[in-house]
Amino acid sequence: MHRDSLDFLAPMFPFAHFSEFKILIINQASPDKQLISPYHNIRVINSFETGLSKSRNLALSNAKGVLCVISDDDVVFKPGFDTAILTAFNENPAAALIAFRAENSKGQPYKKYPQERVSNPSALNRLSIMSIEMVVNKKSIDKYRIKFDERFGLGSPFIMGEEAIFVNTLNHRQAKIILEPTTIVTHNAADTHSHISVSGKYYVQGALFSALYGMGWIFWVILKLAFEIKNKKIKINRVLTALKAARNGRKVYLKT
Numbered sequence: 001m002h003r004d005s006l007d008f009l010a011p012m013f014p015f016a017h018f019s020e021f022k023i024l025i026i027n028q029a030s031p032d033k034q035l036i037s038p039y040h041n042i043r044v045i046n047s048f049e050t051g052l053s054k055s056r057n058l059a060l061s062n063a064k065g066v067l068c069v070i071s072d073d074d075v076v077f078k079p080g081f082d083t084a085i086l087t088a089f090n091e092n093p094a095a096a097l098i099a100f101r102a103e104n105s106k107g108q109p110y111k112k113y114p115q116e117r118v119s120n121p122s123a124l125n126r127l128s129i130m131s132i133e134m135v136v137n138k139k140s141i142d143k144y145r146i147k148f149d150e151r152f153g154l155g156s157p158f159i160m161g162e163e164a165i166f167v168n169t170l171n172h173r174q175a176k177i178i179l180e181p182t183t184i185v186t187h188n189a190a191d192t193h194s195h196i197s198v199s200g201k202y203y204v205q206g207a208l209f210s211a212l213y214g215m216g217w218i219f220w221v222i223l224k225l226a227f228e229i230k231n232k233k234i235k236i237n238r239v240l241t242a243l244k245a246a247r248n249g250r251k252v253y254l255k256t
Contacts, residue, residue, distance in 0.1 A: 001028045001050075003035045006042065008073050015079040018042070024063055026055040051155035053148035053162045056131070060147070063138055070134045074188070075102075081184035085135050088180045092119075096140030096175035097167065099133045101183040110187060118179040125179060126167045132185055134163070144173045149211065151256055152204075158249070159196070161208035168212050198234060202242040206249030221246045 003025075009018035019039040027035040027046050034046040047058055060068065067089060069081075088098050102110040111128065118125065146169055153162035170177055205224060209217040225242055228234040234242065 002033060003027050003029070003073070004033055005035070006037060006039075009042075012071075012073070012075060013077055021082070022065055024059055026059050028055060051150060052153035053150040053156060056148045056153075056162070057150065060136075060138070060141060066138055068136050068138050068141075069184075070131045070136070071185075072132055072187075075132050076186040076188075078184055078186065084180075084182045084184055088178070088182065089135075089137070092176070092178055094176050095137060095178050096144070096170055097134060097136050098178045098180050099129045099167075100135065100180050100185070102130065102133055102185050102187045103183050105186065105188040107186075109183075113181060114179055116181060119176065120171075121177060121179050123168075126171060126177070127164050129163055129167050129179075131163050132187055140170075140175055144170065144175055146170055146173070146175075151253070152208065152211070157256070158204045158207045158253070160201075160204045161211070164208060165211055198238045198242050199245040202245040203249035203252075206246030206251075207253035208249075209246075210250045210253050217250060218246075 006018070009023070012018065013021065019041050021041065023042050025035065025037070025042065025044045027044055028050055029035065029046045029048065031048060035044050037044045043062075045058060045062060047055065056070065059070075067085060069085065084100070085098070088100075089095060092098065101113050104110055110130075114121075114125070146166065148162045149165045150156060152158045152160065152165060156162075167177065202221070205221055206217065209220040213220055221243070225234065225239055229236060229239070
């Protein structure tokens with residue numbers, strides 16, 4: 001948001017000049033402060049709307065590449081990331097989406113990943129895929145008419161969950177999804193979950209699980225609560241607050 005130079009790209013590609021890659025930047029800006037690129041490989045669309053999912057959809061609809069690496073402006077790509085992506089898709093040409101690994105600034109896995117390549121991952125694995133891990137086949141996305149749900153994501157009524165809905169829609173339409181055990185990016189920032197309250201988080205979960213599973217939403221809310229209690233991420237005395245927030249989130253979602 002509000003970028004007025006391409007300087008932020010340099011630390012994203014520490015092993016090469018960023019102009020060597022074909023990059024499409026969606027810069028959410030104001031009319032009086034827009035980003036301009038002097039490089040033919042670096043395209044910029046200055047958007048005057050807000051919302052992460054709107055930005056993602058604008059990028060996908062204007063992308064020219066066959067394989068599209070979804071990124072944020074605070075990640076660092078690993079040397080050889082492009083070769084790893086091409087290898088994975090050459091070995092799996094029918095894949096609509098391949099999710100790679102991310103690591104933190106200490107070189108540790110960003111989260112728990114499967115140790116081997118997984119085709120058609122389980123619901124739990126699909127729920128954990130982050131956008132910075134995603135590489136999509138543009139032809140498949142266009143074929144299945146997949147977009148990010150603009151009611152979800154930062155800057156939207158429900159600030160999380162856009163990735164899960166995107167991936168779940170692909171799965172519902174029987175597109176091939178793969179988890180690949182290769183790290184392509186480093187991400188230092190904490191995720192959105194760590195910045196919001198229990199009630200805020202479960203407000204979104206009520207909406208998200210309603211979008212994903214309809215009448216089965218409450219099972220997934222309870223499953224998430226059980227997991228977070230087990231891992232001491234939520235205290236038992238906050239369960240009722242979480243359930244009330246989830247019910248409210250579902251109620252608001254259904255009105256949309």
